[in-house]
Amino acid sequence: MATPRATAVSAIALTVIGAAVACGPVHQDGGKQRPTVRPPSRTTMSTLGPAATGVSSTAPTGARLACGTEQLRWRLTLLTVKPSKEPTALLSATNTGATPCAFDGYPDLEVHLGKGPAVDAQPKTTTRVRLLLGHGRTVEIPLFYPAVRLRDGYCAIPPGEDPEISARPPHPASTDYGASVQMSDPQGRQIRATVCDTIHMGSPRLRPVA
Structure with a gap:
């Protein structure tokens, strides 16, 4: 015992x-x-609320799945080629899916010439905004970069070239490889992209309802 x-x-x-x-x-x-x-997985982090992720939010806490390429229609519009404080171009994504999705953070954007020169986009600030993208709603991301040669004549994607542009939403699934995007002018006509240095992305924002 x-x-x-x-x-x-x-x-x-x-x-x-x-x-x-x-x-x-x-x-x-x-x-x-x-x-x-x-550490928690990336998928888990994308569905947590602001208190857990440290991001500001305009969407209900942790209620929606992340937006995927299959439900987004991307557009890239050139606004100006002159260096200024205003954005050079505007990247937008419209939710064409039947259900809302969370656009949490910044997308991946790359401009490249085959396997040669490439320019990636980087967030201009570390502040994130979590947006609830309902059916038919559009998120806009202003892009800041030089679209003309730099003072020393350098340009990563120079005029006359026809680069490929790819975009992928934040927190994509492992099988989400993004979509090809064609640059256009404000009238919707397709044009070639000239990107001479790093692309800086402003904070994503919802387009006002017309």
């Missing part, structure tokens, strides 16, 4: 083992054991 002291020691041992199992696998580190901590 076990003594009260032995029973208490056994109970403590079982408690410690249970806690270690709950924490997941352990690694040896200088003779000491410590649990492996796994």
